[in-house]
Amino acid sequence: MTITSPLAALLGVTPAAWALIAVALAVGSLTLLIAWAKVQPLLAFVAAALIAALLLGMPMESIPKSIDKGIGDLLGSLIVIVCLGAVFGKLIADSGAAQRIAAYLIGVFGSARMPVALTLTGFVAGIPLYYNVGFVLLVPLVFSLVYQSGRPAVAMAIPLLCGLSIAHGFLPPHPSPTALVAQFHADMGRTLFYGMMVAVPTLIIAGPLFAMTLKRIKAEPAPMFRTGLRDEAELPGVFNSFATALLPVWLLAAATAAGAMPIEDPALKSLVAFLANPMIVMLIALLVAVCTLGLARGQKLPVLMSGAQDALRDIAPILLVIAGAGALKQVLVDSGVSAQLGSQLGALPVPPLVLGWLVATLIRICLGSATVAGLTAAGIVAPVVQASGIDPALMVLAIGAGSLMCSHVNDSGFWMFKEYFGLSLKDTFRSWTLMETLVGVFGLIFVLILSAFLG
Numbered sequence: 001m002t003i004t005s006p007l008a009a010l011l012g013v014t015p016a017a018w019a020l021i022a023v024a025l026a027v028g029s030l031t032l033l034i035a036w037a038k039v040q041p042l043l044a045f046v047a048a049a050l051i052a053a054l055l056l057g058m059p060m061e062s063i064p065k066s067i068d069k070g071i072g073d074l075l076g077s078l079i080v081i082v083c084l085g086a087v088f089g090k091l092i093a094d095s096g097a098a099q100r101i102a103a104y105l106i107g108v109f110g111s112a113r114m115p116v117a118l119t120l121t122g123f124v125a126g127i128p129l130y131y132n133v134g135f136v137l138l139v140p141l142v143f144s145l146v147y148q149s150g151r152p153a154v155a156m157a158i159p160l161l162c163g164l165s166i167a168h169g170f171l172p173p174h175p176s177p178t179a180l181v182a183q184f185h186a187d188m189g190r191t192l193f194y195g196m197m198v199a200v201p202t203l204i205i206a207g208p209l210f211a212m213t214l215k216r217i218k219a220e221p222a223p224m225f226r227t228g229l230r231d232e233a234e235l236p237g238v239f240n241s242f243a244t245a246l247l248p249v250w251l252l253a254a255a256t257a258a259g260a261m262p263i264e265d266p267a268l269k270s271l272v273a274f275l276a277n278p279m280i281v282m283l284i285a286l287l288v289a290v291c292t293l294g295l296a297r298g299q300k301l302p303v304l305m306s307g308a309q310d311a312l313r314d315i316a317p318i319l320l321v322i323a324g325a326g327a328l329k330q331v332l333v334d335s336g337v338s339a340q341l342g343s344q345l346g347a348l349p350v351p352p353l354v355l356g357w358l359v360a361t362l363i364r365i366c367l368g369s370a371t372v373a374g375l376t377a378a379g380i381v382a383p384v385v386q387a388s389g390i391d392p393a394l395m396v397l398a399i400g401a402g403s404l405m406c407s408h409v410n411d412s413g414f415w416m417f418k419e420y421f422g423l424s425l426k427d428t429f430r431s432w433t434l435m436e437t438l439v440g441v442f443g444l445i446f447v448l449i450l451s452a453f454l455g
Helices: 006-011 015-036 041-055 060-095 097-109 114-126 131-149 153-170 175-184 188-211 238-245 247-259 266-276 278-297 301-334 337-347 352-367 370-388 392-403 412-421 425-454
Strands: none
Touching: 006 015, 015 041, 015 301, 015 337, 015 352, 015 370, 041 060, 041 301, 060 097, 060 131, 060 175, 060 278, 060 301, 097 114, 097 131, 097 238, 114 131, 114 153, 114 188, 114 238, 131 153, 131 412, 153 175, 153 188, 153 370, 153 392, 153 412, 153 425, 175 188, 175 301, 175 370, 175 392, 188 247, 188 392, 188 425, 238 247, 238 278, 247 266, 247 278, 266 278, 278 301, 301 370, 352 370, 352 392, 352 425, 370 392, 392 425, 412 425
16 A cells, blocks of 8 residues: 555655655654653554554544554453453462562572572563562562672662563563564464573573673662561462462463374364463463462452452553554554555565564664553564564564663663662663663574574
8 A cells, every 4th residue: 555645745755755754753753742741651652643644644534443443453362361461470479479489599599699599580480470560579589688698789680670671571471572472473382482592591691691790889779678578487389389470381381382283183173272372371370370379378369359459450551552552553554654664674684583673672762661662663564574474473572672672761660770779870871771781682683593593
């Protein structure tokens, strides 16, 4: 479809150039609305979608339908998965399972290897926990270890937070990679498997190795963080904690492996397909967690469900961001600009995976939100994925790496780290921003290596 905007004809601009101008103006408006005017992201996305639609000459009567379709299509496939994941993560946090995982790993590795233990803690706990939940839950543990050992707080925290960040950007069932899987129609299990292969070496470099350079940064954590950990007797067992927290991973891996086998029985094949559905995986994991971490330990169901209410309230802003990104993406698709930009970008002498990473990086720098950056980039590069034949799972990871790049003052994670650790802006850039940049750069490098290996 060719862009036929009256404004383009009036200004004497070619359709291709006008498509770029319109997208730049829409994304620029989105940036200003979110970062400067502090407009709620869903409203900002809808406004940006309207701007893009009008500039691109879409029939006015079709604009609301396009926005509705974008929101409905994306949320329709995600809302149950994301909400189940939020409740599951809340249960892992409230039960003390994440604290038990952290304490066990630190006990195994010892004081001298605490950065390694914290790296694994962040990564393992980050699989079921959303980033903000993991941050609030595990940072008090870091401070407790700092007070006990006298080690530098930033050098201790960076490995843990690196693990949380990588899980958030690369691994389903987190909202951003799960949404990217849905947009690109990638296989969830394969994406998780590839994500693990990319995440581990990236985590080693950006976590404990990078943390060795941060020992001279002085932090002043608030005294209130000396408390907040649960008593040892109140925590679930080690096996219970690990098995339950990682259950979604085991279920997805098992279902993917079973799906790859030649199954002739139609009923068994249907059952495997049913159990491989991410919604069913998360539902099973949640039901098991309610039993193993709640009911079996004497907790009442109404108490557990009160935590579920809190989790759904906390996840609502993320769902609204996903909804808004779907609206803008659908306008770009229905107007024809997505296909036109895709063909133009695909003609550039840049590998598709690098292109997806670069687009996500630029949006991340402008907007701050990793989720927004990933979902917006997906709408722009989707035609490139179809035209190039690149494995959608690899594109999910490349965009995920780009969406974590260069966290700075427009990212809430930047300010959480700064305020919790009492750092100056300079030291926050030296530690947090550089860590996120290393994750983005080496994440892309290992995605490209994996792509070359897979052929």
